[in-house]
Amino acid sequence: xxxxxxxxxxxxxxxxIRRRRDPHQAFITVCGGTGCHASGCHAVVDAFKKVxxxxxxxxxxxxxxxxxxxxxxxxxxxxxxxQKVLYQRVKPEDAPKIFEETVLNGKIVESLxxxxxxxxxxxxxxxxxxxxxxxxxIIFGNNGSIDPAQIEDYLAVGGYQALxxxxxxxxxxxxxxxxxxxxxxGRGGGGFPxxxxxxxxxxxxxxxxxVICNADEGxxxxxxxxxxxxxxxxxxxxxxxxxxxxxxxxxxxxxxRHEYPLxxxxxxxxxxxxxxxGLLGKEILGSGFSFDVQISxxxxxxxxxxxTALMATIEGNVGEPRAKHIHTVISxxxxxxxxxxxxxxxxxxxxxxxxxxxxxxxxxxEGSKGTKIFSLVGKxxxxxxxxxxxxxxxREIVYDIGGGIPGGKKLKAVQTGGPSGGCIPxxxxxxxxxxxxxxxxxxxxxxGGMIVMDESTCxxxxxxxxxxxLKDESCGKCTSCREGTRRMHEILMEITEGRGTLxxxxxxxxxxxxxxxxxxxxxxxxxPNPVLSTLRYFRDEYxxxxxxxxxxxxxxxxxxxxxxxSDVCTMCGRCAKACPVEAISGKVKTKKEKGxxxxxxxxxxxxxxxxxESCKFEAIEVQ
Amino acid sequence: xxxxxxxGQPVEGKEGENILQVALDAGxxxxxxxxxxxxxPYGACxxxxxxxxxxxxxRMTTACTYPVMEGIEVLTQSEKVLRARRMIMELILAMCxxxxxxxxxxxxxxVEQVRFKKDxxxxxxLCGLCARVCDEVVGAHAISFAxxxxxxxxxxxxxxxxxxxxxxxxxxxxxxxxxxxxKEEGDERTIIRWxxxxxxxxxxxxxxxxAPWFQLEKFKERAKLxxxxxxxxxxxxx
Ligand SMILES: Cc1cc2nc3c(=O)[nH]c(=O)nc-3n(C[C@H](O)[C@H](O)[C@H](O)COP(=O)(O)O)c2cc1C
Ligand code: SF4
Ligand code: FES
Numbered sequence: 001x002x003x004x005x006x007x008x009x010x011x012x013x014x015x016x017i018r019r020r021r022d023p024h025q026a027f028i029t030v031c032g033g034t035g036c037h038a039s040g041c042h043a044v045v046d047a048f049k050k051v052x053x054x055x056x057x058x059x060x061x062x063x064x065x066x067x068x069x070x071x072x073x074x075x076x077x078x079x080x081x082x083q084k085v086l087y088q089r090v091k092p093e094d095a096p097k098i099f100e101e102t103v104l105n106g107k108i109v110e111s112l113x114x115x116x117x118x119x120x121x122x123x124x125x126x127x128x129x130x131x132x133x134x135x136x137x138i139i140f141g142n143n144g145s146i147d148p149a150q151i152e153d154y155l156a157v158g159g160y161q162a163l164x165x166x167x168x169x170x171x172x173x174x175x176x177x178x179x180x181x182x183x184x185x186g187r188g189g190g191g192f193p194x195x196x197x198x199x200x201x202x203x204x205x206x207x208x209x210x211v212i213c214n215a216d217e218g219x220x221x222x223x224x225x226x227x228x229x230x231x232x233x234x235x236x237x238x239x240x241x242x243x244x245x246x247x248x249x250x251x252x253x254x255x256x257r258h259e260y261p262l263x264x265x266x267x268x269x270x271x272x273x274x275x276x277x278g279l280l281g282k283e284i285l286g287s288g289f290s291f292d293v294q295i296s297x298x299x300x301x302x303x304x305x306x307x308t309a310l311m312a313t314i315e316g317n318v319g320e321p322r323a324k325h326i327h328t329v330i331s332x333x334x335x336x337x338x339x340x341x342x343x344x345x346x347x348x349x350x351x352x353x354x355x356x357x358x359x360x361x362x363x364x365x366e367g368s369k370g371t372k373i374f375s376l377v378g379k380x381x382x383x384x385x386x387x388x389x390x391x392x393x394x395r396e397i398v399y400d401i402g403g404g405i406p407g408g409k410k411l412k413a414v415q416t417g418g419p420s421g422g423c424i425p426x427x428x429x430x431x432x433x434x435x436x437x438x439x440x441x442x443x444x445x446x447x448g449g450m451i452v453m454d455e456s457t458c459x460x461x462x463x464x465x466x467x468x469x470l471k472d473e474s475c476g477k478c479t480s481c482r483e484g485t486r487r488m489h490e491i492l493m494e495i496t497e498g499r500g501t502l503x504x505x506x507x508x509x510x511x512x513x514x515x516x517x518x519x520x521x522x523x524x525x526x527x528p529n530p531v532l533s534t535l536r537y538f539r540d541e542y543x544x545x546x547x548x549x550x551x552x553x554x555x556x557x558x559x560x561x562x563x564x565x566s567d568v569c570t571m572c573g574r575c576a577k578a579c580p581v582e583a584i585s586g587k588v589k590t591k592k593e594k595g596x597x598x599x600x601x602x603x604x605x606x607x608x609x610x611x612x613e614s615c616k617f618e619a620i621e622v623q
Numbered sequence: 624x625x626x627x628x629x630x631g632q633p634v635e636g637k638e639g640e641n642i643l644q645v646a647l648d649a650g651x652x653x654x655x656x657x658x659x660x661x662x663x664p665y666g667a668c669x670x671x672x673x674x675x676x677x678x679x680x681x682r683m684t685t686a687c688t689y690p691v692m693e694g695i696e697v698l699t700q701s702e703k704v705l706r707a708r709r710m711i712m713e714l715i716l717a718m719c720x721x722x723x724x725x726x727x728x729x730x731x732x733x734v735e736q737v738r739f740k741k742d743x744x745x746x747x748x749l750c751g752l753c754a755r756v757c758d759e760v761v762g763a764h765a766i767s768f769a770x771x772x773x774x775x776x777x778x779x780x781x782x783x784x785x786x787x788x789x790x791x792x793x794x795x796x797x798x799x800x801x802x803x804x805x806k807e808e809g810d811e812r813t814i815i816r817w818x819x820x821x822x823x824x825x826x827x828x829x830x831x832x833x834a835p836w837f838q839l840e841k842f843k844e845r846a847k848l849x850x851x852x853x854x855x856x857x858x859x860x861x
Pocket of ligand 2: 473525
């Protein structure tokens with residue numbers, strides 16, 4: 001196929017693809033996303049290939065390796081189309097059975113179905129699984145059915161339709177108006193209105209302008225951008241082309257971290273295929289509008305995702321933020337007007353143009369429209385990537401989609417927004433999740449990370465953990481950010497090791513304020529969130545550490561007290577042998593001798609917990 | 624000329640100037656450590672914080688990185704500004720508690736005590752002036768920041784000898800906390816911190832060792848000077 005030179009040619013080409021595809025034809029999708037990759041999906045794919053080759057002669061059963069479906073925890077995931085039967089935790093040896101029973105005979109393999117964690121009911125269809133039921137997968141949904149390396153798959157589900165609409169029936173200003181009307185807000189963290197940014201960039205003086213896609217995704221717990229780029233790269237690319245048309249840019253960059261090799265490969269293939277079809281490059285679809293995209297690889301520092309640091313990196317300079325009193329939309333990459341948006345922001349654009357702002361704004365809340373993809377992790381039954389309408393409550397995410405807390409434990413807090421997000425206490429579980437509500441309660445949307453914490457989590461320890469990350473990942477330029485995060489971490493160490501004072505709490509608050517107010521970029525600006533939000537909602541837990549030298553969640557090791565219950569002790573002596581510092585004394589009971597119950601010398605004890613692990617009789621108590 | 628106000632007083636700045644420059648020229652006192660008018664503003668120490676009111680919105684920002692813009696109001700002594708500066712000063716004092724200049728600045732700002740563990744093994748305040756002078760004024764690019772976060776350090780490449788260093792001593796002069804030292808012994812000059820020792824050239828007239836060979840070679844190369852240009856020292860040349 002050569003370059004398509006009109007929208008009519010694209011439609012004809014699309015029709016051809018669709019005609020060749022029978023919607024009733026059976027095909028097997030195996031999730032090839034990051035999570036399923038880790039749980040061994042490649043062996044499953046090979047097993048299916050073999051079975052199909054052997055048994056499906058001429059039968060035309062399709063096999064498709066797709067991007068991430070989101071339910072990574074249950075991987076490898078296999079979905080059989082057109083019935084959409086979901087099989088989970090599939091092993092290579094299951095392939096022949098699945099093929100025989102379901103593909104050929106339409107019967108269900110019960111043992112591979114997802115079982116409802118509370119009712120025990122077996123669920124057949126992907127859509128009926130509670131994890132998916134409350135989701136609204138308008139951005140992420142196609143990940144599960146298309147092969148990211150085949151532009152035909154994307155075209156078959158209506159891909160590049162929005163681009164045609166924008167190029168041939170809308171003026172650039174109309175595209176901007178539509179995006180503004182949809183109130184699309186940046187998914188990269190800040191929630192800045194994308195339409196407004198586009199307009200400012202369009203109006204900025206200068207012939208050469210750039211659009212950039214931010215796929216740096218520096219939050220170690222989030223992987224939605226990676227999964228979108230891996231699983232549906234054309235949706236991101238289509239968004240960028242539409243944006244470039246609206247802004248008047250002819251060059252674009254996808255900035256992606258080099259730890260995401262599959263994302264780099266897949267977006268590379270997508271760019272190549274789009275170029276070959278005339279959807280990218282000179283005179284796109286014969287419209288007279290030209291635009292091309294390059295991939296730029298980032299080194300992987302958290303701060304490199306910050307807009308000015310990212311642009312410095314593309315320019316080949318040190319990836320350090322700089323002051324931007326003149327906005328990057330006016331003077332960005334190589335001092336030219338530059339519009340940067342996040343992967344997910346770009347992926348929303350085709351949908352808005354295709355279905356219209358009126359449709360789009362029906363989803364979400366007053367100030368936040370559309371959906372948001374979260375990476376749901378931590379102490380929750382169903383972990384994975386979830387796409388939900390803005391305004392859904394935390395309760396629905398944690399309990400309905402996430403399936404609640406494992407092991408009958410109690411929910412304590414939900415941490416949102418990545419390393420510099422905040423902790424939201426259980427009492428606010430009915431909070432509708434959107435940009436503004438999250439900020440109001442002292443957290444943020446940030447990267448879309450969402451960590452569920454149960455009662456066994458110590459909130460002071462959580463704050464310490466994130467502060468440790470941030471003090472390492474601050475670029476180190478601003479005194480307030482570098483020293484502020486370091487000193488907050490230092491004080492949290494003091495508190496968790498039993499040397500805290502009440503004055504420390506005031507000092508933490510003051511440091512938090514200065515770090516946020518006086519630092520250059522949003523890393524410093526948001527870095528105190530973990531500390532300030534836990535101080536706001538869990539101050540008593542801090543005080544317990546300080547005043548009673550006790551960690552209620554029994555996490556902070558230095559504050560634990562080990563004691564041997566003398567009436568339970570069988571005088572076996574195992575603990576004394578296990579103790580590395582000989583802090584345990586007593587006498588082993590034998591047939592001949594009476595023995596003396598064992599005791600721990602608190603002065604010598606280094607709280608390593610070896611004795612606790614070694615005792616077979618639950619004679620050791622931790623306080 | 625761009626009219627602005629600083630603490631209510633009308634002041635004028637030139638296009639391209641920053642608030643700190645204009646304020647200092649007009650006699651306002653704003654503490655600063657990483658700013659030097661010979662190099663580009665960097666915004667690292669955060670001491671020069673001021674409040675800027677623009678189009679009715681107020682925000683705290685560093686004066687050295689903020690360009691003068693028509694109609695802005697600058698507050699150099701607001702409660703918020705003083706509060707933030709004091710904490711930053713305390714943080715800097717904790718980094719190098721022994722330095723006289725830092726002690727004096729802290730005292731002047733009312734920072735009486737340091738509530739953090741004092742750093743005994745650090746002395747540099749990471750203002751970056753040495754590297755900026757070396758890059759922008761000298762053009763030698765001998766040193767740079769390395770590492771992120773609280774491991775940040777100003778170092779020669781690969782932590783070894785600064786091979787591009789011409790031992791001119793510009794960094795020695797510009798360092799606000801005086802931790803870059805130079806020593807001259809016989810025919811050698813050493814910039815101790817950058818582990819750089821260079822042989823000096825002897826003047827054909829007076830016999831004094833007057834400048835490092837390497838430096839003079841670089842200068843000749845850059846300015847396309849005749850081979851024997853530096854055979855005689857600056858003093859003897861008159
Ligand atoms: C420390 C730091 C890290 C960031 N990392 C990312 C990132 O990984 N991906 C991203 O899209 N935005 C990141 N951002 C936000 C970007 O600076 C920028 O606001 C965003 O890419 C703009 O796109 P949007 O408006 O579509 O969200 C980061 C910001 C900061 C301060
Ligand atoms: S706020 Fe922190 S990360 Fe941002 S520029 Fe300053 S030191 Fe670097
Ligand atoms: S003088 Fe402005 S930040 Fe240091």
